[in-house]
Amino acid sequence: MPDFSLTEEQSSLREMARKFARTEMAPKAAECDRTPRFPEEVYRKAWELGLMNLNVPAEYGGSGLSALDQCLIVEELAYGCAGMTTSIIANCLALEPILLGGTEEQKRRFLPPFCAEYHLASFCLTEPAGGSDAGAISTRAKRHGDGYRLTGEKCFITNAPHASLYTVFATVDPELRHKGISAFVVPRSAPGVTPGKDEEKMGHRASSTSTVRFEEVEVPPSDRLGAEGDGFPIAMRTLDQTRTPIGALATGIAQAALDHAAAYSLKRHTFGKPISEHQAIQVKLADMATRVQASRLLTWSAAARIDRGEPGTLDSSIAKTFASDAAFAVADDAIQIHGGYGYMKEYPVEKLLRDAKLTQIYEGSNEIQRIVIARELLKRYA
Numbered sequence: 327m328p329d330f331s332l333t334e335e336q337s338s339l340r341e342m343a344r345k346f347a348r349t350e351m352a353p354k355a356a357e358c359d360r361t362p363r364f365p366e367e368v369y370r371k372a373w374e375l376g377l378m379n380l381n382v383p384a385e386y387g388g389s390g391l392s393a394l395d396q397c398l399i400v401e402e403l404a405y406g407c408a409g410m411t412t413s414i415i416a417n418c419l420a421l422e423p424i425l426l427g428g429t430e431e432q433k434r435r436f437l438p439p440f441c442a443e444y445h446l447a448s449f450c451l452t453e454p455a456g457g458s459d460a461g462a463i464s465t466r467a468k469r470h471g472d473g474y475r476l477t478g479e480k481c482f483i484t485n486a487p488h489a490s491l492y493t494v495f496a497t498v499d500p501e502l503r504h505k506g507i508s509a510f511v512v513p514r515s516a517p518g519v520t521p522g523k524d525e526e527k528m529g530h531r532a533s534s535t536s537t538v539r540f541e542e543v544e545v546p547p548s549d550r551l552g553a554e555g556d557g558f559p560i561a562m563r564t565l566d567q568t569r570t571p572i573g574a575l576a577t578g579i580a581q582a583a584l585d586h587a588a589a590y591s592l593k594r595h596t597f598g599k600p601i602s603e604h605q606a607i608q609v610k611l612a613d614m615a616t617r618v619q620a621s622r623l624l625t626w627s628a629a630a631r632i633d634r635g636e637p638g639t640l641d642s643s644i645a646k647t648f649a650s651d652a653a654f655a656v657a658d659d660a661i662q663i664h665g666g667y668g669y670m671k672e673y674p675v676e677k678l679l680r681d682a683k684l685t686q687i688y689e690g691s692n693e694i695q696r697i698v699i700a701r702e703l704l705k706r707y708a
């Protein structure tokens with residue numbers, strides 16, 4: 327069993343994120359959810375505190391944190407507001423393909439500007455006709471001189487209207503499926519790039535999500551990451567890294583739901599006693615606490631494996647799937663414990679259920695994760 331006692335540095339990182347979440351994020355969470363509003367002032371402050379670009383190594387100006395450190399921070403942020411957290415960590419997702427597939431020259435060119443100043447980046451993989459089946463993307467990268475022209479549309483792209491840079495996956499030939507896909511870095515300022523309007527979402531409403539249209543966008547060969555055809559493995563390896571923090575994000579939602587429900591159960595009386603004294607409520611609280619703790623340990627265990635340099639596909643998929651399903655179940659129980667008040671927007675728990683739902687869908691839906699888990703598992707028995 328790995329030792330998960332935190333170092334002094336990890337404890338203070340966690341404390342800093344906790345304080346930021348509770349003083350800067352949580353007080354604005356309900357308003358940003360209702361309006362909805364993209365609280366840029368919160369994101370700028372997160373950047374100032376080093377809570378963005380967590381995966382960028384110190385040599386490029388980033389925080390250079392381990393996977394476990396990132397999970398500690400993400401869980402605390404999500405406790406304050408999951409939607410804001412999605413926007414804060416979107417840079418990690420967008421910049422990871424550069425870290426994994428970029429040359430030293432590309433890393434030095436693209437990464438330091440994000441650490442020197444507040445900028446947002448977006449990861450552009452999903453398309454209207456191809457989410458889970460990433461090999462089916464149709465955004466074309468037509469060879470043009472030495473470089474490429476990109477044409478197509480991406481959808482559900484986090485932070486797209488606010489981003490200054492996109493990492494984009496496009497194919498030289500859709501018939502080649504996975505093998506035809508390459509990864510490119512495209513500045514927002516390139517002619518032909520048009521982000522769409524914010525989508526109206528069920529949850530994570532403090533985050534921004536939109537389409538991005540690419541119309542004959544010129545990309546020089548120096549802005550392609552890896553060799554032609556390396557795009558699919560770069561995208562999959564990126565998601566292997568970023569899936570574990572989604573487990574942490576889901577754990578933060580679940581912990582918030584448990585805390586609200588336990589506190590409410592001590593105050594609300596029925597049949598002459600606090601509802602916390604009814605066994606049916608105690609059983610719910612016990613199951614909620616069990617799920618929260620299991621989510622945290624699975625997430626930390628997956629992160630520790632990644633930090634040891636071991637393959638993380640199986641563990642990160644297990645952590646993300648378990649923690650996101652757990653967050654949904656725990657938020658559902660928190661509403662039930664609140665009774666009718668839980669259904670009202672005046673109380674924070676209905677938002678937690680709406681926020682938890684997304685964690686079962688994005689960064690690879692839980693159906694796809696279960697396919698990955700089974701595939702990785704069966705390799706051991708073959």
Ligand SMILES: Cc1cc2nc3c(=O)[nH]c(=O)nc-3n(C[C@H](O)[C@H](O)[C@H](O)COP(=O)(O)OP(=O)(O)OC[C@H]3O[C@@H](n4cnc5c(N)ncnc54)[C@H](O)[C@@H]3O)c2cc1C
Nearest residue numbers: 449450451452456457458482483484535688689690691693
């Ligand atoms: C708020 C939000 C933010 C997002 N941010 C980003 C982002 O920044 N960048 C980005 O690229 N994408 C982003 N996404 C996209 C997200 O990753 C996809 O929505 C997700 O991967 C699912 O793809 P899809 O929506 O096309 O669903 P589909 O692939 O159409 O799937 C529909 C349903 O079928 C299931 N399914 C599909 N194939 C199988 C199968 N083989 N077996 C069993 N079940 C299957 C799925 O699990 C799902 O339940 C975001 C999405 C949302 C909602």
